[in-house]
Amino acid sequence: MLADEARTENRVATSQPWWRGAAIYQIYPRSFADSNGDGVGDLPGIAAKLDYVRDLGVDAIWLSPFFTSPMRDFGYDVADYCDVDPVFGTLEDFDDVVERAHSLGLKVIIDQVYSHTSDQHGWFKESRSSRENPKSDWYVWANAKPDGSPPSNWQSVFGGPAWTWDGRRGQYYLHNFLTEQPDLNLHNPAVQDAILDAARFWLDRGVDGFRIDAINFAMHDPELRDNPPAPNGTKRTRSFDFQQHLYNQSHPDIVGFLERLRRLTDGYGDRFTLAEVGGDHALSEMRAFTEGDARLNSAYGFDFLYAEALTPELVAHVARDWPEGAGWPSWAFENHDAPRAISRWATDENRDQIARLKMLLLATLRGSIILYQGEELGLPQVDVPFERLQDPEAIANWPNTLSRDGARTPMPWTSNAPQLGFSTGESWLPVGDAHRELAVDRQESNRGSLLQFTRDCLKLRHSHPALRHGSMKILRADEQLLVFERAKNGSHIRCTFNLSEKELSHASAGKGIALAGHLDAGTLGAYSGVVEEIS
Structure with a gap:
C-alpha cells in the first residue's frame, strides 16, 4: 500500500x-x-x-x-x-x-x-421436570388441544410440526428448528x-x-x-x-x-x-x-x-x-x-x-x-x-x-x-x-x-472512504449493466459491472483504480467490472 x-x-x-x-x-x-x-x-x-x-x-x-x-x-x-x-x-x-x-x-x-x-441445556432439563419448578416457564409449553393434537399448526423449519409432546410435563413444547432445539420463552x-x-x-x-x-x-x-x-x-x-x-x-x-x-x-x-x-x-x-x-x-x-x-x-x-x-x-x-x-x-x-x-x-x-x-x-x-x-x-x-x-x-x-x-x-x-x-x-x-x-x-x-462509508446511488440497472456511484466528502467513485455474457461499450468516467475482467478500447468484457475515481 x-x-x-x-x-x-x-x-x-x-x-x-x-x-x-x-x-x-x-x-x-x-x-x-x-x-x-x-x-x-x-x-x-x-x-x-x-x-x-x-x-x-x-x-x-x-x-x-x-x-x-x-x-x-x-x-x-x-x-x-x-x-x-x-x-x-x-x-x-x-x-x-x-x-x-x-x-x-x-x-x-x-x-x-x-x-x-439444546434439549440438553440445564435450563430445559429443569423446565421439563415439572410444571411448578423455578424454570417451568423458561421455554414455550402449551397444553394439547382436546383431541390431543398440538396447540397450533406451526411447522418446523426442518420439517414436521413445530411441537413435540413431553410425557414428563404432559404438555407440548415449541421448537422452530430441530426437536432437540426447544424454543426459549424470551x-x-x-x-x-x-x-x-x-x-x-x-x-x-x-x-x-x-x-x-x-x-x-x-x-x-x-x-x-x-x-x-x-x-x-x-x-x-x-x-x-x-x-x-x-x-x-x-x-x-x-x-x-x-x-x-x-x-x-x-x-x-x-x-x-x-x-x-x-x-x-x-x-x-x-x-x-x-x-x-x-x-x-x-x-x-x-x-x-x-x-x-x-x-x-x-x-x-x-x-x-x-x-x-x-x-x-x-x-x-x-x-x-x-x-x-x-x-x-x-x-x-x-x-x-x-x-x-x-x-x-x-x-x-x-x-x-x-x-x-x-x-x-x-x-x-x-x-x-x-x-x-x-x-x-x-x-x-x-x-x-x-x-x-x-x-x-x-x-x-x-x-x-x-x-x-x-x-x-x-x-x-x-x-x-x-x-x-x-x-x-x-x-x-x-x-x-x-x-x-x-x-x-x-x-x-480500506483506502477510499467513499467505498467504506460513502453514500450509494444507482445510476443504471438493466438486464446487463449495473452502474452505481459511491460518494463521500467530495470524493466520487463510479462502479460499473457487466453482469452479462456479452461485451458492452464503456465510456471512461475517470481514473481507473480497479478492474475485474477485461476493459479494452472502450469495451467492457463479459462478466467484468471497473471502478473509477471521478473526482
Missing part, C-alpha cells in the same frame, strides 16, 4: 466506529483448521491461521458457535452458553484466539443463539436476564461484538394462533413452506429485548451487534431491529445468499431497500447456511470471471461486508454423498434441499497434503476434489490468483 493510502486508511479507521464499512471474515470452526488430528477444526487451529486472515485485509473475524453442544445442529443447539465444547478446545484456547486476533489488529465477533437451546424477563448474563460473560472475555442467530424466531404469539396458508405458487420443499409465518415468530416485543442488549453492549464501548434475519418479512424486521441508536448496529438478510443469479436488478433492489437513514446494512454472498455463490451464479466456463467480478462488487457495496471462509479462494459447492451427510436439514429433506454440508467442507490449505492440509486425520466432512487446485498454497504463489485479487479488493475498500 502507498504511504498516502495508509494515511487515508488510518483516517477512515478513526473517523467512524470500526464496524461501519468493515470487512468481516466468517470462520466455521469445525472446518477451518484442525490442530490435533481428530478431523474436526478447533480453536487452536484458528489461532494458528490468524496471520493468513490478517493478511487478507479484513477488520474482524466472526466465529460460528464453539459452545458446549451435543452437535445435533453443530453448535446452534447450545447446552452451555458460557463454555467451550471440548471438541473445539477450552476457554483458555478461546482467550488465546482473542488475544492473538487483537494483537494482529483483528476484532472478534461471536455467534449468539437466543431463539432456542417473553419472560428472567430468561432475558439470563441471556444477557451470558452475553456479559463473553464481553468480559474481550469479544468485540455478536452476530445474533435467527433473532426473529426469538418470540412467538402468546395466543398460539394458527398460521394462515402460504399463497399459491410458493415454492415448497418442506412443510414449513406451506404457511405464512405470522405467529410462530416475529413478535413486536423482540425490539424491546434488542434495546436491552444494546444498552449492555454500549456499556463496553465500541461493540458491534449484527442480526441475522430471514423470512418473508426480513426487510421490515431488519429496519425495525436497527432503527435509531438504541437497537442493533446492523442486520443482514438472505437477498444474495439464496439468489440463483447475480443480476443488476438484484443489487439495485437491495440498495434501494437500504437508503441512508434506514439503518446500517451488512451483506454476504456466502455463508455456512447457503450453497456457495460461485456454484449458484457461475458455470464451469465463466467461474473464474464471476469469482473476480463478485469479489470486486462485494468490496464496493455500501454497508459492512462478510466473506465466508474459502470465498477468497473461489471454492465451489461440494457434492457430499448422502452417506456422508451431517446436516440434519439435508438428511430430512434429501434430495430436495441442497445440502448445507456442501458449503461447510474443510478449508483447503495445502494441495498435496492429506485432507488438503486441514487435518492429519479423516475430516468430519469430505474435502472437495475441485478444491485441490484452489488450495491456499497454490494461490499464495500465484500473483494472478483470486486470493491475491481479494486482498487487492479489500485494500481498495
